[in-house]
Amino acid sequence: MKYLVIVGDGMADYPVEEADGKTPLQVAEKPSMDEIARRGRMGMLQTLRPNLPRGSDVANLIILGYDPCSCYTGRGPLEAAAKGIRVGNDEVVFRCNLITVEENRVIDYSGGHITTSEAEVLISELNERFSSVGRFYTGVSYRNIFVSKRGGGLRAIPPHDIVGEDYGKHLLKPDNEDSRLLNRMMIESVSILSENQVNIRRRRMGERPANMAWIWGQGRMPDLEPFDVKHGLRGAVIAAVDLIKGIGRLARMFVPEVPGATGYYDTSYENKAVYAVKSLEEYDFVYLHVEAPDEAGHEGSFETKVRVIEEMDRRLFGKILDTVDENVSISILVDHPTPVSVRNHTLDPTPFAVMKPGLNGDGLPFNEDSGFKGSFGLVDGMEIVKLIKRV
Ligand SMILES: [Zn+2]
Structure with missing residues (x-):
């Protein structure tokens, strides 16, 4: 048996009054997802833990069967693994968002969804200015990496939690030399990045400047048991964002680079479908992750979320149903x-x-x-791969 697991990041929602008490999943026209669900069995999955960060890092580790209590060190290390960044045992890896600030307030955790090539220019400027503190690496769009010997054990706040707020209140607690040094770096990055040509051009074009480096999600590199040893299945991961690719690499799964996969609304759903179906020829378990619905959730746009779900359905689920071998088990998470x-x-x-x-x-x-009515009932995230194999 071969298994295809498709994960819609942040796709679930609450009923919205203005939409007659419906959720985006209930409003969206999505014949292919509905066909999979109707022919299959449904349930509810508990993918997060109250005592751990509420993010895709923890959730995707749990879904793949890795207990985050023993292997989760932070988001930064997972993304660094995706890029094959070499990290010393004495080093800490941070996620570094290029964010937009205006009059000391955080306006946008994504720097106006800056392009990766623009981010490259800003990251190289940061490397020139702050080489004594650590090294920056370009990721995808606003999602970049910072590696330093400084900053183990600090508590850093994710920038999407402080949109609209004064960033000065959310810097690292200045109670030791490392945090004071890193805070100085973040504050200085505002004037440095604001004056960079990339941001001058973005402002001129009416786009948000990515004018602050915000570091968070730090930890040391984790050690994951290989997925095939854990589950007896040879696995592949199809994803655009480094976080998910990193989990795949650390779990020694096959992680191809998919052309046109961006992690945003403009992603190539078709290429992801093609790569997923193709990977099933060689691998037993293919984990296909789509980031776009989460972005619509963060933007707070019901209409965008509905549209993203509909596009995913037509361009990804539809294509998969048309092309995949009918003996493959397909799950939607x-x-x-x-x-x-x-x-x-x-x-x-x-x-x-x-x-x-x-x-x-x-x-x-x-x-x-339907999840609440489904015959599986409530299932813990750690059990889902076993359940998919067993039923
Ligand atoms: Zn998110």
Whole structure:
């Protein structure tokens, strides 16, 4: 048996009053996802833990069967693994967002979704200015990496948690030399990046400047048991964002670079579908992650989220149903909710569906309500790969 698991990042939501009490998944026209759900069985998946960060890092580790209590060190190390960055045992890896600040307030955690080539220019300037503190690496768009010998054990705040707030209140607690040094670097980055040609041009074009380096999500490199040893399945990961690719690399799964995969609305859904179906020829378990619904949740746009789900359905799920071997088991998961009303991740369980040849379906469309009615009931995230294999 071969398994395809498709994860819609942040796709689950709360009912919205203005939409007649419906969620984006209930409003979106998504015939292919609904077909998978109807032919399969549904349930709710608990992918997060109250005592751990509410993010895709923890959720995707849990879904793949890795206990974050023993292997989660931070988001930064996972993304560094994706890029094959060499990190010393005495070094700490941070995620570095290029964010937008205006009059000391955080306006945008994504620096106006700056392009990767623009980010490269800004990152190289940061490397010139702060080589004594650490090294910066370009990732995808606003998602970059910072490696330093300084800063172990600090508590850093994710920038998407402080949009609209004064950043000065959310810097590292200045109670030791490392945090004071890193705070100085973040504050100085504002004037340096604001004057960079990339940001001067962006302002002129009416785009948000990516004018501050915000470091967070730090930790030392974790050690994961290989996925094939853990589950007896040879695995592949199809993803655009470094976080998910990094988990795949650390779990020694096959992680191809998919052309046109951006982690945003302009991603090539078609290429991701093609790579997923192709990977199934050689691998037993293909984990296909789509970031775009999460971005719509953070933007707080119900309409955008509905449109993203519809595009995913047509261009990714539809293509997969048309081309995949009918003996493949297909599952739809959501790593965590990113409700448009909250504009951030929540702890709630998420709906999931498992379709497998010969399985008696629940006959329900794919949404939160069906998840609660589904025959699997509430399942812990750590159990989902075992469940998909077993049913
Ligand atoms: Zn998110």
